[in-house]
Amino acid sequence: MCSATAPADRDLNTRARIRDAAIHVFGEQGFDAGVRVVATAAGVSPGLVNHHFGSKQGLRAVCDEHVLDIIMTEKREVLTASGPGRMLLSLSRIDRYMPLVAYLVRSFQAGGELATSLFEHIVAGVEAYLEAGVAEGRVRPSRDPRARARYLAMESLGSTLLFLQMRTGTDGSVDYSRAIADMTDETMLPALEVYTEGLFTDSTMLDAYTHHSSPEERA
Incomplete structure (x- = not known):
């Protein structure tokens, strides 16, 4: 049998x-790092990077898509699993997500159209x-699913960025492995408590807000 990799596979x-x-x-150097640095890290020529991605912006777009796909797939699998084992497995493998977290942090620090x-x-x-x-019966329905998703994304990303900013050294470096592990230890229990059991003991404030913001009330 021939074990050589086909050209398409190598590509x-x-x-x-x-x-x-x-x-x-x-994630380590920020987006000021050029194509040549990426090429050196990958063990290829700068021309090959441009051949595959067209430009640095094209490379960033592909990186964005890949990072997002990994994170969202992991979240979906944890939420739809039949028991807590999937969440515990994810926690045990937290080190593998450090480069993704670092990349996300750099993306939002850089701002611009790609970050948006x-x-x-x-x-x-x-x-x-x-x-x-x-659909799996593990999450409560929302009155406004899109608004809830936006709030949770802002809350999660905002708290992560703040935590990491507080762990940034005077030279601008961050030990992402240590910081994310510490953040997980500090926030997992209160987060699960709030998401599972709630915070308020009754619906007074929610009822007041939904009544005040209803079209009939505004009219």
Whole structure:
């Protein structure tokens, strides 16, 4: 049997290797890092990076899509699993997500159109996996699924960015592995408590708001 990799397979593997190297490089160095740095990390020529992705912006777009797909798939699997084992497995593998977290942080710090687009895709992904949880009977339905997804995305990303900013050294470096592990230890219990048991003991405030914001009341 011939064990040589077919050209198409080699091409696909090279593309994935460049993408993964770019995620690490951009997460560690920010988006000022150039194509040449990514190429060196991937062990290829700068020309090959441009061949596969067209430009640095094209490479970023592919990285965005890949990071988002991994995170949303993981969230969906945790929410729709038949028991808590999937969540515990995810926690045990938290180190594998560090490059993705670093990449997301750098994306939102950089701002711009790609960051805005990434956030909107995150909101859509959150809405999708919450609806999957609703269909499985593990998540309560919402009066406004899109608004709930946007709030949860803002809350999660905002708290993560704040936590990591507080762990940033004077030289601008962050130990993402340690920081994310510490954040998980500090927030997992209260987050699960709030999401599972709620905060208020009655619906007085919700009832007042929904009544005040209803079309009939505004009229």
